[in-house]
Amino acid sequence: MERIPILKMGDYLLVSIQVDMHDRLALSLQDDLTDRIVKSQAKGVLIDISSLEVVDSFIGRMLGNIAAMSRILDANTIVVGMRPAVAITLVELGLSLKGVSTALNVEKGMSLLEQQTAKRKVIGNGRNGL
Amino acid sequence: MVATGCETVPLRSGEDVVIARQVVRRWALETGFSLVDQTKVVTAASELARNTVTHGAGGKLTIEGLQNGHRKGLRLIFEDQGPGIPDVNRALQDGYTTGTGLGLGLGGSKRLASEFEVRTQVGQGTQVIFTRWKG
Numbered sequence: 001m002e003r004i005p006i007l008k009m010g011d012y013l014l015v016s017i018q019v020d021m022h023d024r025l026a027l028s029l030q031d032d033l034t035d036r037i038v039k040s041q042a043k044g045v046l047i048d049i050s051s052l053e054v055v056d057s058f059i060g061r062m063l064g065n066i067a068a069m070s071r072i073l074d075a076n077t078i079v080v081g082m083r084p085a086v087a088i089t090l091v092e093l094g095l096s097l098k099g100v101s102t103a104l105n106v107e108k109g110m111s112l113l114e115q116q117t118a119k120r121k122v123i124g125n126g127r128n129g130l
Numbered sequence: 131m132v133a134t135g136c137e138t139v140p141l142r143s144g145e146d147v148v149i150a151r152q153v154v155r156r157w158a159l160e161t162g163f164s165l166v167d168q169t170k171v172v173t174a175a176s177e178l179a180r181n182t183v184t185h186g187a188g189g190k191l192t193i194e195g196l197q198n199g200h201r202k203g204l205r206l207i208f209e210d211q212g213p214g215i216p217d218v219n220r221a222l223q224d225g226y227t228t229g230t231g232l233g234l235g236l237g238g239s240k241r242l243a244s245e246f247e248v249r250t251q252v253g254q255g256t257q258v259i260f261t262r263w264k265g
Contacts, residue, residue, distance in 0.1 A: 020151060022144040023180070054151060054169060056176040057234040085169035093173060093238035094224050 004029045006036050011043040012113060013075075018051045026062045033066055037073045043120075044113040045070050048106055050081025060095040067100045076116045077101065080109035133205075134195035141179050141208070142188040150179040150191050154206065157193050161202050163264055171204060171262050174242040177235035178208045178258050185228070186210025186256055196261070203244070203263040211255040218248050 002025055007014040013036055015029070033045060045066065049055065055063075067077040080103045090097065103109035137157070139150045154175040158168040175191070182189045189210030196203040215221045222240060227233035236258075240246040245261040 020148050022148045024144055053155070054172050054176060056173050056180075057238065058176075058180065083169075085166045088166055089169045089173045089242065092170065092241050093177075094234045094241070095238070 003032065006032060008036075008040055008042070011117060012110075013037065013040065013042045013045045014048070015045065016048040016051070020053075021059065023058050026059055030062050030065055030069070034069050034073065037070055037075050042075050043117045044075055045077040046106065046109050046113060047077065047079045048081045048109075049079060049086075050083065050105075052086065053083070055082070055086050055090055057093060057095055060090060060093075060097060063100050064097060071099075076113060078103050078109040078112055080104065080106050131196060131198040134197050136192060136194045139191045139193070140188075141182045141191055141210075143183065147176060147179045147183060151176050154191075154193060154204075157195065157204055161195060161204050161264060163204075163262075167262065167264070170242040171206075174239040174260055174262075175206055177239045178206065178260060181235050181258070182208045182210045182212075182256075185215075186212030188212075189255070196263075198263075201263055201265070203261060206260040208258040208260075209255065214252040214254055214256055215248065215250040216252055218250060222248070 004015060004017055004025065013033065015033065037045065047063065063079055070077045078101045082102060103112050137153060139153050140146055141150060151172050155168060155172045158171045163171060179191060187210060189208065192207040194205040196205055220226050222237045224237045225233045239260060243260045244263045247259040248256065250256040
């Protein structure tokens with residue numbers, strides 16, 4: 001079955017969505033990612049959507065779910081690379097992606113993840129997810 | 131107003147929704163829509179095509195190129211013979227869903243349209259007509 005690859009880099013998981021996903025593929029990514037967060041004890045997830053020409057309510061919901069699930073599993077999620085036309089359309093559609101952290105590109109997303117992880121180490125055992 | 135061409139896409143599965151997005155994108159490009167407008171039309175097509183598959187038990191999409199004087203546009207007609215929508219006004223409200231979605235599909239798509247019409251009869255089916263004009 002078709003799958004979106006999940007790469008591990010240090011404490012983080014990287015996902016770059018390069019294909020026009022049908023709904024089942026989006027759901028399997030959601031499941032695979034939560035699995036991998038637990039197995040790899042990742043501290044963060046970076047999702048690159050710069051190739052996506054369309055983010056509809058289903059994909060938007062998937063991004064929100066991943067962010068919420070990873071938060072519960074003690075990892076931060078950052079969505080990077082959203083195209084301006086996609087952002088405009090999402091807001092008009094009525095989807096503001098509440099609870100999803102974003103950054104303009106992979107580089108900025110990574111440094112944001114590192115900052116968040118460093119902050120949590122200072123606080124202690126990562127119970128700042130609230 | 132004249133129709134300058136048309137194409138039909140079957141909507142039976144999740145894969146068909148992906149194909150519908152791609153075909154609508156091609157039409158939006160050919161109509162000369164800006165990138166933002168292309169994105170809006172394709173996003174609405176995705177929402178409405180999914181509705182046809184999940185709520186309407188499948189159906190079809192007809193895409194029409196439109197010309198009104200110098201103005202160009204695109205009309206998307208989603209048709210199914212499913213259960214119909216008992217309360218259209220309620221279905222158009224954000225957050226109202228009978229499925230597992232966010233309830234943004236119908237109302238959200240209406241906001242992305244220049245003209246939007248829902249024709250439905252309980253037990254007969256539903257027709258959603260989405261029109262977007264260029265510019």
